Amino acid sequence: MTQQKENVVREVLRKMAGKNANLNPGKLQNRIMRLTGLDTVSIKVAMQALLDKKEIEAVGWDSTNCMPLGKMSLSLKPLPVEPHVHSWQQAVSGSSLDTKAKNALSNKRIAGKMKGASDDFMAELIRSLEVLIQNQDDIPEGSPLFEASARFLCGSSKMLDDLGPTLLKTIGLDVDRFSRSPRFVIVAGPPSPEAVVLIENPHSFERAIQSDSSCAYVCTYGFGLTMSHDGYGTLLLDNITIHLRHLKTLVRCGNPPKIGNLLKHPKLFFWGDLDLSGMRIYDSLHLKYPRIRLSALYGPMLKSLKEGKSHPYISAAGKGKPGQPVQHKKLGKLKDSVAQRLASICAQRAVDQEVVCEGFQELSKKSLSEDTIEKFFHETQE
Known part of the structure; x- marks a missing residue:
């Protein structure tokens, strides 16, 4: 039993140190107790055993509590190689x-x-x-x-x-x-579209193609039972930027050009959720396709945000997924200035693109102007 407890303390010290060969003594005994569930006597015995074996060393040592008084260096016995x-x-x-x-x-x-x-x-x-x-x-x-x-x-x-x-x-x-695995994008539109809009979510794609036939629309549907709402945009990004070579195109309606030609259109826009994930997707798309711009369809969403028709980043709104708080910390890592500005606007509250149900014939042909973004940004700062 004593050997077992020694092994437990050895491994928790290894875990606490990580890649470092040293540990600071501050509240070390309490940390070991919390991580192992062992009592102070068991920890003392284990620490003394490790000290005697020279697996741990310190300039000063509290012999009563069997704890280092200064920085402790580790020379722990390597983990045994598992049979497999x-x-x-x-x-x-x-x-x-x-x-x-x-x-x-x-x-x-x-x-x-x-x-x-x-x-x-x-x-x-x-x-x-x-x-x-x-x-x-x-x-x-x-x-x-x-x-x-x-x-x-x-x-x-x-x-x-x-x-x-x-x-x-x-x-x-x-x-x-x-x-790789079959990857699909859905496209719709005429042979000579006035503009091309890459859409994050399939529900908004359906709304757009029912409302306008002058532009081409591109979207990735979630094939498979495990696709979640917040996975559509990432799938679209991966398909358009990484897997384009092996991409399979499915035509939803109309007779649009091939996806490669659509991505060369002079009026290439992105429209997704007004949230941090949407801005990350746009920023990555902009790195691959520098001429892409945010669609003017973001305009009604900014209006919705201004009027208080927005939601915080919580799981009930589909925005509390792991990684979302991290995205708040990484706003400065966005490369595009427009993406940075929009990300700062929606840093605390978001609006999903499904809020837009009209105006497609007019807004799909235009980009969201920087003047509109700057005006909204300054209004929110007042």
């Missing part, structure tokens, strides 16, 4: 892969994914990776990554994707020859 980690690293070491690939695959993060697998499975998986790398040129370019994974890696469609593109490139796999 050892087995995986052995399988990698015995392969014909080059040194760079072996080092990448031996990483503990990758090895940790093999927990629960038998030694035979690990060996088979390594052999499968070798075969895939050696025969990748025989796979037709554009083949789905998930199909290649299922075909070569023990029937698992997800394994290559889980390893990630950086590691796959490191071990010698040309990930650019494979297509």
Whole structure:
């Protein structure tokens, strides 16, 4: 039991120190008690044992409480290697892969994914990776990554994707020859649209195409049962900026140009929620497509914000998701000055784009003027 408590204290010290080799003594005993649930006597015994083994050292030491009087340095015994980690690293070491690939695959993060697998499975998986790398040129370019994974890696469609593109490139796999999961955007509009509006949420996309046929509208729908409301904008951003090459376009109505041509339109606008997430999406789009502007459809939303028809960032409004408070702290990291200005305006309260139900024929063709933004900003500061 004493050894077990010593191990518990050792690991909590390791956790508290993180990547540092030192710990400050301030309220150290209380912190250990809170994190371990151990009593003071057990902590004293464990700390004395670690001191005797020279796993911890300090210039001054309180022998009564077994606590350091000054900064404590750590030389803790390394964590034991878990059996599955050892087995995986052995399988990698015995392969014909080059040194760079072996080092990448031996990483503990990758090895940790093999927990629960038998030694035979690990060996088979390594052999499968070798075969895939050696025969990748025989796979037709554009083949789905998930199909290649299922075909070569023990029937698992997800394994290559889980390893990630950086590691796959490191071990010698040309990930650019494979297509990712099917990605779709929905487009609507005439052959020669007067403007192109990228829309964050599908409900507003439907409202827009029912109200106006002179512009082209682009939106990403949430295919799959797990897509949440706040995921539409991020999906749109990823599709338009990262996955455009493999993007599949579905025409909702009309006969609009191809998505690549739509993104070259001189009047390219973004319209999403008037919230911090929406401004982050716009800022990222602006980095990729410098001529994109915020749509004048934001005008009615600014009016709604001014009139008090807005909501705070709470979970009941779909805005209390993890990361939202962090976005408040990162307002200064937005690159575009317009995005920064709008983000400061909606930093405390937000308006969702579904509040706009009319005015599409006029507003879809125009950008939100900087004069309108500045006027609203100064009014809110008064």
